[in-house]
Amino acid sequence: MKNIGILGSTGSIGTQALDIIRENKSLFNITALSGNNNIDLLEKQALEFKPEIIAVFNKYNADVLKTKLKPYNIKVYSGLEGLIKLSEYENIDILITSVVGMIGLKPTLAAIESGKTIALANKETLVTAGNIVMEKIKKNKGSLLPVDSEHSAIFQSLTSKKKNEINKIILTASGGPFRGKNKEDLININYKDALKHPNWDMGRKISIDSSTLMNKGLEVIEAKWLFDVDVEDIEVVVHSQSIIHSMVEYIDGSVIAQLGVSDMRIPIQYALTYPDRINNNLEKLNLTDVYKLTFESPDLETFPSLSLAYRALRENGTMPSVLNASNEVLVDLFLKEKIKFYDIPNTIENILDIHKNIKNPTIDDVLYSDDWARRKVKELLKL
Numbered sequence: 001m002k003n004i005g006i007l008g009s010t011g012s013i014g015t016q017a018l019d020i021i022r023e024n025k026s027l028f029n030i031t032a033l034s035g036n037n038n039i040d041l042l043e044k045q046a047l048e049f050k051p052e053i054i055a056v057f058n059k060y061n062a063d064v065l066k067t068k069l070k071p072y073n074i075k076v077y078s079g080l081e082g083l084i085k086l087s088e089y090e091n092i093d094i095l096i097t098s099v100v101g102m103i104g105l106k107p108t109l110a111a112i113e114s115g116k117t118i119a120l121a122n123k124e125t126l127v128t129a130g131n132i133v134m135e136k137i138k139k140n141k142g143s144l145l146p147v148d149s150e151h152s153a154i155f156q157s158l159t160s161k162k163k164n165e166i167n168k169i170i171l172t173a174s175g176g177p178f179r180g181k182n183k184e185d186l187i188n189i190n191y192k193d194a195l196k197h198p199n200w201d202m203g204r205k206i207s208i209d210s211s212t213l214m215n216k217g218l219e220v221i222e223a224k225w226l227f228d229v230d231v232e233d234i235e236v237v238v239h240s241q242s243i244i245h246s247m248v249e250y251i252d253g254s255v256i257a258q259l260g261v262s263d264m265r266i267p268i269q270y271a272l273t274y275p276d277r278i279n280n281n282l283e284k285l286n287l288t289d290v291y292k293l294t295f296e297s298p299d300l301e302t303f304p305s306l307s308l309a310y311r312a313l314r315e316n317g318t319m320p321s322v323l324n325a326s327n328e329v330l331v332d333l334f335l336k337e338k339i340k341f342y343d344i345p346n347t348i349e350n351i352l353d354i355h356k357n358i359k360n361p362t363i364d365d366v367l368y369s370d371d372w373a374r375r376k377v378k379e380l381l382k383l
Helices: 012-023 039-049 059-068 079-088 102-113 123-139 149-157 204-212 214-227 265-273 305-315 319-335 343-354 363-380
Strands: 002-007 028-035 053-056 075-078 094-097 117-120 143-146 166-173 234-238 244-250 255-259
Touching: 002 012, 002 079, 002 102, 012 028, 012 039, 012 094, 012 265, 028 039, 028 079, 039 053, 039 059, 053 059, 053 079, 059 075, 059 079, 075 079, 079 102, 094 102, 094 265, 102 117, 102 123, 102 319, 102 363, 117 265, 123 143, 123 214, 123 319, 123 363, 143 149, 143 214, 143 265, 149 166, 149 214, 149 244, 149 255, 149 265, 166 214, 204 214, 204 319, 214 234, 214 305, 214 319, 305 319, 305 343, 319 343, 319 363, 343 363
Parallel strands: 002 028, 002 094, 028 053, 053 075, 094 117, 117 143, 166 234
Antiparallel strands: 166 244, 244 255
């Protein structure tokens, strides 16, 4: 039996991971959970799965939960220190890191250093500090398993371990809710329309990122570090059906792809059971129901965020951290209706233009650049 910890158990990935664990109690045991604001759901999860420890980033919520769970002998920690303590907890075999934002970086590094297998669903960890994270993985002889559907697809399609046999990685993108639109259509679009993803059930921040194609840009950066490929060897194609989740093209012209229905529980389950596969009751792909599979190049004029991500990756250093932090703040402002849709990529570009890149950053440099970008966004927008 594998002992599982989840950073971000009340979010989209966390709740779906618990669906899998709920159906496979003979294989998995929950020993640690974390949350932030959805304290009621976290309490329900704690009462159902009886973890040994819980971490709540918000200290007030942590104190409330500690009182409620006192009869159950569950330890409750708070703040960033609590998340790190959870990540280092000795009774965890696999840690699912599914918190959203930079808050996941230090806990993930702590988990790597303590020898955990990481099931990674926190984009910011590799986007902002990919080189540092992968070096720690090598140093500690750890394992990092991708949870994102696209990266899981690539992981499953890598039939060769020889880097020189890989021609390129092909990341598929649904195109989001605005596929086929042009700039004029999107100038005054509101956040409610941007949240209507055609294929996937995701959180609010990721849904907005999908609508701008920044989500795919962040995945490009992740793919570079996960699979040790050059930026020029990562291609994005729009595949609106979301049947093929990504592909690997080899030097002999063969293309290996992973196909399946649009259900995040499939890659989550594979990360938990790797290298084995187990049965489930999830919907299976029926190829006779698939009318057609289409592919097209992304519209970089209408969706410039993808180009900005490629730029940040090429320049590397602290540029990806600045890109990510700027985007995070701007998405939040868009969700609060304080800015318009194109204020997101336009402001990110301005921030990248003025940032003094640190080529070989430390973690402190990454965190400083993240904070600088957040302050600079509000300064430029006069907020």
